[in-house]
Amino acid sequence: MERVIVTESLTKIYKSGKRRTEAVRDLSLEIKRGEVFGFIGPNGAGKSTTIKMLLSILYPTSGKAWVFGVDIRSPDARKRVGYLPENPRFYDYLSGEEFLRFAGMLAGLSGSRLEKKVESLLKYVGIYDARKRKLRKYSKGMIQRIGLAQALMGDPDLIILDEPTSGLDPLGRKLTLDLIRSLRSRGKTVFFSTHILKDVEEVADRVGILFKGRLLKVFSLDEERQRENDYQIEIENAGIDLFIAAEKLAELMEKDEKRVTFLVREDNLFEFLEAVRDKGGRIITLTRKKRNLEEIFLETIGEG
Amino acid sequence: MRSIIAIFGGTLKEGVRSKLFWGILVFALLLFLSTMVVSELSFAEKEKIIADLGLSLISAFGLIAAVILGTDLIYRDIQNGTVQIILARPVKRWKYVAGKYLGLMAIIGVNLLLLSLMLLFVLLIYVGKPCIYLLRSLYTIFLELSLIASIGVFFSTFSTSQLLSSLVTLGLFIIGHSLDILRMSAGKSGKFLGFLLKSLAVIFPDLDFYDIKIKVIHGLPLESSYYGEILLYTLGYVIFILFLASLIMERREFR
Ligand SMILES: Nc1ncnc2c1ncn2[C@@H]1O[C@H](COP(=O)(O)OP(=O)(O)O)[C@@H](O)[C@H]1O
Numbered sequence: 001m002e003r004v005i006v007t008e009s010l011t012k013i014y015k016s017g018k019r020r021t022e023a024v025r026d027l028s029l030e031i032k033r034g035e036v037f038g039f040i041g042p043n044g045a046g047k048s049t050t051i052k053m054l055l056s057i058l059y060p061t062s063g064k065a066w067v068f069g070v071d072i073r074s075p076d077a078r079k080r081v082g083y084l085p086e087n088p089r090f091y092d093y094l095s096g097e098e099f100l101r102f103a104g105m106l107a108g109l110s111g112s113r114l115e116k117k118v119e120s121l122l123k124y125v126g127i128y129d130a131r132k133r134k135l136r137k138y139s140k141g142m143i144q145r146i147g148l149a150q151a152l153m154g155d156p157d158l159i160i161l162d163e164p165t166s167g168l169d170p171l172g173r174k175l176t177l178d179l180i181r182s183l184r185s186r187g188k189t190v191f192f193s194t195h196i197l198k199d200v201e202e203v204a205d206r207v208g209i210l211f212k213g214r215l216l217k218v219f220s221l222d223e224e225r226q227r228e229n230d231y232q233i234e235i236e237n238a239g240i241d242l243f244i245a246a247e248k249l250a251e252l253m254e255k256d257e258k259r260v261t262f263l264v265r266e267d268n269l270f271e272f273l274e275a276v277r278d279k280g281g282r283i284i285t286l287t288r289k290k291r292n293l294e295e296i297f298l299e300t301i302g303e304g
Numbered sequence: 305m306r307s308i309i310a311i312f313g314g315t316l317k318e319g320v321r322s323k324l325f326w327g328i329l330v331f332a333l334l335l336f337l338s339t340m341v342v343s344e345l346s347f348a349e350k351e352k353i354i355a356d357l358g359l360s361l362i363s364a365f366g367l368i369a370a371v372i373l374g375t376d377l378i379y380r381d382i383q384n385g386t387v388q389i390i391l392a393r394p395v396k397r398w399k400y401v402a403g404k405y406l407g408l409m410a411i412i413g414v415n416l417l418l419l420s421l422m423l424l425f426v427l428l429i430y431v432g433k434p435c436i437y438l439l440r441s442l443y444t445i446f447l448e449l450s451l452i453a454s455i456g457v458f459f460s461t462f463s464t465s466q467l468l469s470s471l472v473t474l475g476l477f478i479i480g481h482s483l484d485i486l487r488m489s490a491g492k493s494g495k496f497l498g499f500l501l502k503s504l505a506v507i508f509p510d511l512d513f514y515d516i517k518i519k520v521i522h523g524l525p526l527e528s529s530y531y532g533e534i535l536l537y538t539l540g541y542v543i544f545i546l547f548l549a550s551l552i553m554e555r556r557e558f559r
């Protein structure tokens with residue numbers, strides 16, 4: 001599988017006077033071709049900083065990164081990339097159409113190919129009727145749409161979106177998420193940041209949880225969904241034998257003097273229960289886990 | 305090349321639609337009309353009065369446009385984050401600077417052209433003759449503005465305050481027109497200060513070099529090599545300053 005983004009210990013430290021802010025610390029990540037990656041974290045986690053480093057809008061303090069195998073320090077790394085910044089503002093006095101033409105030329109288009117692309121993108125994001133209007137008169141939602149359209153100029157293979165749904169009304173949000181889905185169905189790679197868990201739940205294949213500049217957990221949503229059927233089993237009298245037997249079958253969640261809690265996959269349930277019986281443990285509670293993303297998120301940042 | 309054209313075009317369109325651009329034109333038109341009144345009150349030749357006042361007005365308005373737009377265009381792109389979507393494309397940063405500057409020069413050029421046409425028109429209907437010879441002076445005004453604009457662009461690549469960069473650019477404009485004073489005081493000063501002042505007089509652009517208004521209006525002779533020399537002087541200076549601006553852009557980050 002082609003790796004579209006690779007980062008190695010990417011670190012960014014802002015220095016202003018005596019203050020030092022570690023915005024991103026030792027971030028190592030791989031994004032594969034064709035996946036939708038949701039980069040989630042609360043405000044100030046370092047999402048925008050990471051994205052800007054990938055695009056050489058900010059320079060890493062240390063660490064390395066490659067996009068499509070090209071070192072990000074080379075402009076060529078950005079050849080097949082489209083980008084929508086957070087809270088974009090474009091030229092007030094250009095019309096939507098003119099602005100997209102501008103973006104298209106920057107993406108290397110010209111002539112009738114450019115005109116066709118401008119028209120099709122205006123229609124695609126649903127602002128064709130407002131194409132002659134100046135951007136100054138666009139609503140926040142329309143600006144976001146024109147922003148998405150400019151990111152898609154030149155038909156990039158990697159689309160990087162920084163908080164594409166923040167501040168949008170439900171309709172705008174739906175449009176944005178639909179667009180991400182349709183990009184995936186066309187085999188594009190999407191890297192988007194958000195602080196809204198639901199966004200990630202709806203469209204992402206994989207999720208990275210960023211907190212205080214550290215990438216705490218990366219996981220596939222599908223795998224997590226399968227694990228929604230895990231069982232949480234609380235046991236008394238768990239001896240060392242039981243721990244040894246459980247090692248392959250379960251994940252230790254909590255332990256105090258009297259009780260231990262294990263997380264057990266559905267497939268392993270009966271085998272695990274047998275082990276408990278054989279080793280003399282006593283089951284106190286047994287519940288379906290049903291961990292949703294929010295719980296995973298809170299648990300992860302609780303540890304971090 | 306295409307990216308330079310795109311940035312050039314975007315800058316030009318944005319500029320000629322701005323309030324500043326139209327404000328200058330309307331205001332200048334009013335002042336041109338008032339020069340006719342002034343020339344009525346004066347005993348000197350009407351043509352010379354109107355030409356003199358007109359050229360001064362054009363210089364002044366051009367200066368305002370060059371300073372305000374020059375220090376604003378890149379600055380605003382950075383503040384608004386527009387620069388990020390441009391540089392997220394595989395656009396080299398010096399091309400961004402070049403595109404912006406050329407767009408700015410086109411705006412100033414259009415502005416100057418319209419103001420010049422107004423002046424020539426006023427002279428045509430009022431004095432009854434097409435004063436084409438004034439174009440010589442308009443040419444040096446344009447070159448001087450090109451230089452000022454490049455200084456404004458230079459400051460806008462790193463300044464955090466547009467007002468400050470405007471004031472510094474204006475300051476350089478004033479110094480550039482007072483190098484004679486600088487050279488004179490260099491002669492009178494001590495060794496170190498004298499050397500400093502002399503070096504400054506070399507480093508700063510000599511803007512008096514551009515001032516041929518009096519000669520043009522009164523038909524005094526100018527060496528024919530002057531027009532080429534001043535073009536080369538301007539080009540050299542502008543390219544050098546834009547080179548520095550590009551170096552700064554290359555190193556700079558956008559938050
Ligand atoms: N220009 C800056 N100077 C200093 N600190 C900054 C700057 N920009 C961002 N930060 C800090 O870096 C951290 C990460 O910011 P950011 O990447 O914008 O987070 P996010 O996009 O996840 O909200 C925050 O703590 C923020 O305060």
Ligand SMILES: [Mg+2]
Nearest residue numbers: 047048086163
């Ligand atoms: Mg952010």
